[in-house]
Amino acid sequence: MFGMKQSGINAYAKVGLETGVVDASPLKLTVMLYEGAITACINAQQAMGQGDITKKGECLTKAISIIDNGLRASLDKRSGGQIASNLDELYLYMTRSLMQASLRLDVRKVGEIQQLLMDLKSAWETVEKSGANKTAPSSVPFDALVSQKAQSIPAINTNRLAVAGV
Secondary structure: OHHHHHHHHHHHHHHHHHHHHHHOOHHHHHHHHHHHHHHHHHHHHHHHHHOOHHHHHHHHHHHHHHHHHHHHOOOOHHHHHHHHHHHHHHHHHHHHHHHHHHHHOOHHHHHHHHHHHHHHHHHHHHHHHHOOOOOOOOOHHHHHHHHHHHHHOOOOOHHHHHHOOO
């Protein structure tokens, strides 16, 4: 009987999420993607702490998928300029780091990526609240944050990306 109630709750939550997605602006959708990736990172860290390798793998796969197929795939590199390029490099770094963290059971690396996601989510929320352009962030603080994060990650430079096969 409990399973039936839980199933109903899950169905209700799914409808709420789908409604939120349909009604959301592009900026809100981006924030929702960050929230999903952050939650997946948190769950992966918990699974690592509990020694649940299967759940860790599922959670990190979900985070990588959100970053690669959601955030990175939605970048408009033609009109996004340098900020889109920097975000692309950050997302590439995040997916590769999460893959390595999964192989090495590196909770700290997952935490680092979670923090990057949280910082970027906060910047997107600021842009969203400011009522800025509904298709892409154009605020100076956002640009500065992305540039700072891209430059502060040593793995993101042309030589290392070339060695990695990009």
